[in-house]
Amino acid sequence: MRPPPPAVVRAVQGLSAALERAAAALKPAQARFLEVSGGVAAVALMRAAVKTRLVEPLAAGRKTAQQVAAELGLHADTVHRVLRGLAVYGLVRLDAGGRFTLTRTGRLLLEDSPHSMTGWIRYVTSDAVLAGWLRLPETLADGKPAFNEATGTTLWEHMASHPDEEAGFARTMHELTLLAAPLIVAAYPWPEHGTVCDVGGGIGSMLAEVLRARPTLDGVLVDQAGPLAVSRDYLAARGVGERVRAVQGDLFEGFEARADLYLLKDVLHDWDDDQCRQILRNVRAAAAPGARVLVLEWLQEPNVAAFPVSVSDLMMLAQTEGRQRSAAEHQALGAAAGFEPGRVTDTGVYGVVELVAV
Ligand SMILES: C[S@@+](CC[C@H](N)C(=O)[O-])C[C@H]1O[C@@H](n2cnc3c(N)ncnc32)[C@H](O)[C@@H]1O
Incomplete structure (x- = not known):
């Protein structure tokens, strides 16, 4: 089924928000x-x-x-x-x-419904995530990451030491990504040839949909061991397993993955500005001049309160060191890491912020 055009998505969102306010x-x-x-x-x-x-x-x-x-x-x-x-x-x-x-x-x-969101409920109501929310009053005073202070560990360290929760989180991201993927795939002029590398791509949910839409593209999936282990069966089930190379890599230590197009979907929102610049520098080091990065995020303008982006921003506050950002903020992070701004596309849900390696 073809997704609705972004203008229709935005009109429906605006009308529904107005009716709820009324x-x-x-x-x-x-x-x-x-x-x-x-x-x-x-x-x-x-x-x-x-x-x-x-x-x-x-x-x-x-x-x-x-x-x-x-x-x-x-x-x-x-x-x-x-x-x-x-x-x-x-x-x-x-x-x-x-x-x-x-x-x-x-x-x-x-x-087992095709768009089941049980993973999401398990994740957002897990003890660790709730501990982050409950620490919010102290974070208001000291600005420190709520989850890290409440649990003594980062979300990602917590996941690595709790394989069940890590698998559940991967499923959660998969559920959310499948909802948005048709809009993102329809919104961008994907190349016919070359390599797309999904950095922090989880089990490959987004990458698989891009590859299915462009049968002559190849893929690279960079993530940690847990999600990559799940990705093998998933990518095979989506019929793209043969076209994807999995690279176990660390966002902060760098990774070898030469590609024409890099995806960073819901990755930068997990990290503070310094960490984002480091991630982008590592992508830049892997890329050739002219390669493009697509930052796929819900875009948050500083003075606009909107659902779901502003709630997602709070989830980042409660669970990570990150935040939701505007297109201009992503472009500024990119500029510090060797990228110039490209086109910005609003899918009506996700923003697609293109950065071009110089
Ligand atoms: C919010 S999820 C996004 C997953 C995927 N891009 C999507 O939208 O479905 C963030 C991803 O970053 C990965 N990640 C977190 N820390 C990482 C690190 N230090 N190195 C590599 N990947 C990391 C996680 O395993 C997870 O898959």
Whole structure:
């Protein structure tokens, strides 16, 4: 299916934000306040649903809580109350006969649905990620990375020493990347020939979609051992395994990967400005003059509050040393590492900020 053009995506986002603002303005302040603070319940319910696979029995159709509880060996009254809570947030529908039906949003809670987002829920509600959020008051005072201070380790060190969470995180990024990939692939004039290198490319979700769209391109995937181990089967399943060379490399120590085009998708937002300059210098060292880098990020203008980019920026604050940046900020980082600015494309979701090696 062809993705909608960026102008349509932006128009839908603008209209939906305006309608949400109008709906909020209709309510008394206290009611709206309680609604916003109720978000904690929504996240807790989604976490419980994923952990217990609560909605799996509903994949086959409408059921009562008693039927769901019997299938899963759970407590029927609690199942009813939790599913009713999920109905408040639009993940299931409850009819007058006490039967629950999955909505299209609720289907994302199914483990094996094509666009499952269970990895995302597991990740954002993991103990380590929550520890970062809970450290936010102290970070407001000292500006130190919340996750690192709360856990005594960086997110990436934590992942490397918790292989289950590392695999879960790779799945999370994969889920998010698959959502955006069609828009990104449609938005950029990819070359027909040459090599594309995805730096910090995870299991290769983005690279695979680019290679599928351009059957005569080759790929290089640079990441750490954990994601690369998962990438082999994934790239083979997407039919591009033969065209991708995997390079275990470190963003900060440099890597050998000569390519015409480098992708940095959701990588720079994990790091502070000095670290980003180092990463870009290492990409520049690997690249020939004229090679291009595509920074693929949600773009955050300093004085624009918008969903999802401003929330993603806070996630970076709570989990990493990074932030979401504007196109101009990415271009300034690139200039310090030997790149001049190229075109900037807004896909309506992700920005594509092109940097050209000089
Ligand atoms: C937020 S994920 C983005 C993954 C992928 N680009 C995507 O958008 O689906 C960041 C990636 O950077 C990788 N990474 C983190 N630190 C790294 C390092 N020091 N060297 C190489 N890769 C690293 C992680 O393993 C992870 O795959």
